[in-house]
Amino acid sequence: MKASVGDRIVTAAGVVGGAVRDGVVVECPHEDGSPPYRVRWSDTGEETLVFPGPDSLVQPTDDDAGDQVPDVRPARAVTWQVQVALVEAAGSTTAEAVLVAGPPEHSDVGALRAVGHARKDPDDAEVPVIGDEVAAGRALRRLADTLLGQAEADIAASTGQQGHVHA
Incomplete structure (x- = not known):
């Protein structure tokens, strides 16, 4: 470097x-x-x-070789955070995943939300962590799908053509 x-x-x-x-x-x-x-x-x-x-x-701010591409945007750094809240009662677990995509001036995404559920079979042993994992995994998968859908909508709005993002 x-x-x-x-x-x-x-x-x-x-x-x-x-x-x-x-x-x-x-x-x-x-x-x-x-x-x-x-x-x-x-x-x-x-x-x-x-x-x-x-x-x-x-x-670099300057390329001594003179072959720097003009009008290159500077690198961009933002932090997005995902918070998952879990509630378990009577063999059922619900997870809510919320993405906070940085301060509003850095992102048009804002906050996205998704929910996932898990229920244990009545004959299974009570192992709360398994319900947490299943519900959180489902919430995070739905959150990812929502975010990719938002990206596709943003592509369409920006280009005027339908966008498709491969997961």
Whole structure:
């Protein structure tokens, strides 16, 4: 990985549910552009020394070779979160999965919701975690189908032609 002062760096979260961060390289102590870099993070304004790993991307602001494609949009980083709530009663489990697609200024998706159900056979032993897994899996599958349907509608609205997204 090579970077120069002014390049943009995007780093994915190291944990599930963590935020994706982006910043600007403000100092590159090695002439060859190798790490570490001093980065000013856009979310906090804080400057830290960064040793980027495979979860990081450097987007150059300038291509010395002169063959950079014009009008390339900068990298975009957003965080979407899915929350699953489970309710179990009398051998039946209901799961509600809600996707919150980041702040409204970053996404037109907003919040999508789907529900999944599971019922145990009356002759089966009471193992609540199995009902949780089945109900949550069904809710998440329906949520995925809803999101893909939304993408198809957005493609049609954008292009004027029916879109189809392969799952």
